Amino acid sequence: MIQPQSVxxxxxxxxxxxxxxxxxxxxxxxxxxxxxxxxxxxxxARSNAxxxxxxxxxxxxxxxxYADEPDNIGWWDNLVGPGKPLxxxxxxxxxxxxxxxxxxSTGPKSANPATGRRWGADFPFVTVEDWVTAQARLADRLGxxxxxxxxxxxxxxxxALAWSLHYPKRIGHAIAIAAAPRLTAQNIAFNEVARQAIxxxxxxxxxxxxxxxxxxxRGLKLARMLGHITYLSxxxxxxxxxxxxxxxxxxxxxxxxxxxxxxxxYQGDKFAAHFDANTYLLTTKALxxxxxxxxxxxxxxxxxxxxxADFLIVSFTTDWRFAPARSREMVNALLHxxxxxxxxxxxxxxxxxxxxxxxxxxxxxLRGYFNRMGV
Amino acid sequence: xxxxxxxxxxxxxxEPGEKVLDLGCGDGSLLRHLIEVRQVQGYGIExxxxxxxTCIESGVNVLQMDLEKGLAGLEDGFFDHVIxxxxxxxxxxxxxxxxxxxxxxREAVVSFPNFxxxxxxxxxxxxxxxxxxxxxxxxxxxPNVRFFxxxxxxALCELNGIAVHERLAFxxxxxxxxxPNFLASVAxxxxxxxx
Numbered sequence: 225m226i227q228p229q230s231v232x233x234x235x236x237x238x239x240x241x242x243x244x245x246x247x248x249x250x251x252x253x254x255x256x257x258x259x260x261x262x263x264x265x266x267x268x269a270r271s272n273a274x275x276x277x278x279x280x281x282x283x284x285x286x287x288x289x290y291a292d293e294p295d296n297i298g299w300w301d302n303l304v305g306p307g308k309p310l311x312x313x314x315x316x317x318x319x320x321x322x323x324x325x326x327x328x329s330t331g332p333k334s335a336n337p338a339t340g341r342r343w344g345a346d347f348p349f350v351t352v353e354d355w356v357t358a359q360a361r362l363a364d365r366l367g368x369x370x371x372x373x374x375x376x377x378x379x380x381x382x383x384a385l386a387w388s389l390h391y392p393k394r395i396g397h398a399i400a401i402a403a404a405p406r407l408t409a410q411n412i413a414f415n416e417v418a419r420q421a422i423x424x425x426x427x428x429x430x431x432x433x434x435x436x437x438x439x440x441x442r443g444l445k446l447a448r449m450l451g452h453i454t455y456l457s458x459x460x461x462x463x464x465x466x467x468x469x470x471x472x473x474x475x476x477x478x479x480x481x482x483x484x485x486x487x488x489x490y491q492g493d494k495f496a497a498h499f500d501a502n503t504y505l506l507t508t509k510a511l512x513x514x515x516x517x518x519x520x521x522x523x524x525x526x527x528x529x530x531x532x533a534d535f536l537i538v539s540f541t542t543d544w545r546f547a548p549a550r551s552r553e554m555v556n557a558l559l560h561x562x563x564x565x566x567x568x569x570x571x572x573x574x575x576x577x578x579x580x581x582x583x584x585x586x587x588x589x590l591r592g593y594f595n596r597m598g599v
Numbered sequence: 600x601x602x603x604x605x606x607x608x609x610x611x612x613x614e615p616g617e618k619v620l621d622l623g624c625g626d627g628s629l630l631r632h633l634i635e636v637r638q639v640q641g642y643g644i645e646x647x648x649x650x651x652x653t654c655i656e657s658g659v660n661v662l663q664m665d666l667e668k669g670l671a672g673l674e675d676g677f678f679d680h681v682i683x684x685x686x687x688x689x690x691x692x693x694x695x696x697x698x699x700x701x702x703x704x705r706e707a708v709v710s711f712p713n714f715x716x717x718x719x720x721x722x723x724x725x726x727x728x729x730x731x732x733x734x735x736x737x738x739x740x741x742p743n744v745r746f747f748x749x750x751x752x753x754a755l756c757e758l759n760g761i762a763v764h765e766r767l768a769f770x771x772x773x774x775x776x777x778x779p780n781f782l783a784s785v786a787x788x789x790x791x792x793x794x
Contacts, residue, residue, distance in 0.1 A: 536655075552672050553672075555662060555672075556672045556673065556674075559642065559673065559674075559677070560674060560677075562618065562640050564660050565642075565660055565662075566654070566655050566659075566660050566661050566662065567661075567662040567663055567664075568651060568655075568663050569663045569664075571648075585648040585652070588648075588652045589651070589652055589655055592652045592653075592655040592656035593655050595656060596655065596656055596657070596658045
């Protein structure tokens with residue numbers, strides 16, 4: 225086997241859309257930009273395109289690095305590249321920053337054409353379905369009538385599901401990893417605490433903090449710290465940090481003592497330094513609202529009746545944010561509709577974040593599935 | 600694909616286009632066979648990661664589940680046939696899985712090695728645990744956890760109200776009509792719920 229490689233230096237591209245986008249929330253985006261990256265080559269039949277959807281903190285930068293930022297490696301670089309499970313020798317891979325994001329696509333940081341000011345908190349609510357609609361328009365622009373597959377982890381997996389429901393003819397395979405068909409009350413509760421941390425930060429200024437030259441960094445940091453707890457498992461935290469004390473003993477202070485405190489603060493600060501608070505709020509709400517079964521009286525099997533794609537569902541044993549049982553709900557709903565579906569439950573200690581790792585069995589499943597896929 | 604004569608028997612019992620569930624589907628070869636010759640909508644259940652990957656690589660629908668925990672989440676009566684080919688002896692929860700097979704399937708198809716096969720009896724008489732084509736492992740490394748005979752299984756069906764719709768017994772691929780519990784190395788059953 226050829227040694228898997230990086231896709232190398234990549235360049236982000238922009239697509240401008242002037243056709244207004246009607247949003248599920250009732251609002252409209254009169255025009256918008258999407259920033260995206262592509263890897264590999266679209267074949268003559270235009271049948272080898274794979275869309276990679278990002279989760280809360282991800283972006284269009286899925287693989288490779290930037291020539292002027294060699295350390296800025298794509299968030300799913302271990303999956304996407306020549307000889308990797310999602311092999312760019314075979315597939316044309318597209319990564320796109322979702323609407324409302326903060327990595328270059330139109331979002332709260334962008335200027336509202338109606339006012340000339342940044343959108344801030346006035347940016348309309350966007351849903352998973354809206355993202356998928358915008359992604360479909362990007363696909364039109366790229367000449368992709370039908371994706372061989374749409375793949376994503378967590379919130380990205382929900383977009384793969386939404387693709388299968390809203391554009392059944394435009395997707396061959398939906399791959400939903402560490403996802404859920406809808407959030408539980410507990411999931412929403414965590415999101416709400418995260419939002420309250422941001423909304424009550426004095427520097428939030430009702431979402432118009434840009435004009436005040438500040439960012440609600442404390443709130444964003446807390447939100448991220450809380451989120452991180454739900455991304456890891458009890459076991460992985462115990463293994464990584466245990467009760468290790470920075471000074472080897474208790475010093476009776478509120479400064480960092482336990483290594484887990486250090487880790488969470490570091491992650492929180494790092495995140496708050498670059499992520500947009502309004503994007504965080506919007507994205508957690510998109511998660512909360514996602515519920516394809518809602519209009520079918522909660523019957524997920526009925527919701528999936530219109531899907532025609534083949535499915536791969538993957539969960540991780542220690543993921544308590546979107547536990548394996550949530551994935552099995554999807555599997556059962558797909559079985560009910562006699563869809564082609566495979567399901568892998570990966571034994572991995574890393575909790576929800578397992579989907580970003582290259583655990584052997586996990587990547588073997590994805591590699592096998594992509595290898596089998598006709599293009 | 601390794602030739603498995605029980606596959607031929609099982610295939611005869613499957614109508615074209617059926618919904619089929621294969622428990623402990625291994626590398627998916629039975630399902631591939633049934634898809635090819637019966638155009639079934641087939642699903643396998645397998646808990647071994649490597650075998651799971653083999654199924655996925657070959658395009659067979661496969662669900663990773665632990666059969667010891669039953670078939671929770673699968674709908675009552677959804678499948679036409681639920682198959683367990685040469686795996687029942689490797690499961691602790693014998694009665695539970697049989698009940699689950701007949702819950703989610705109209706009929707169950709079960710094949711297993713007959714522990715009372717005369718060669719096995721001979722091995723025991725000689726003081727050694729049997730090792731044969733259908734019981735290929737040594738006692739210390741066998742994946743099998745239940746050792747039973749055709750007569751035992753008949754009794755269990757009787758006890759649990761399971762209807763035996765058909766039973767075929769084989770000695771290394773040849774149909775055995777007389778004294779199957781003595782002369783047959785493998786039995787294949789077609790089971791249903793007792794009306």
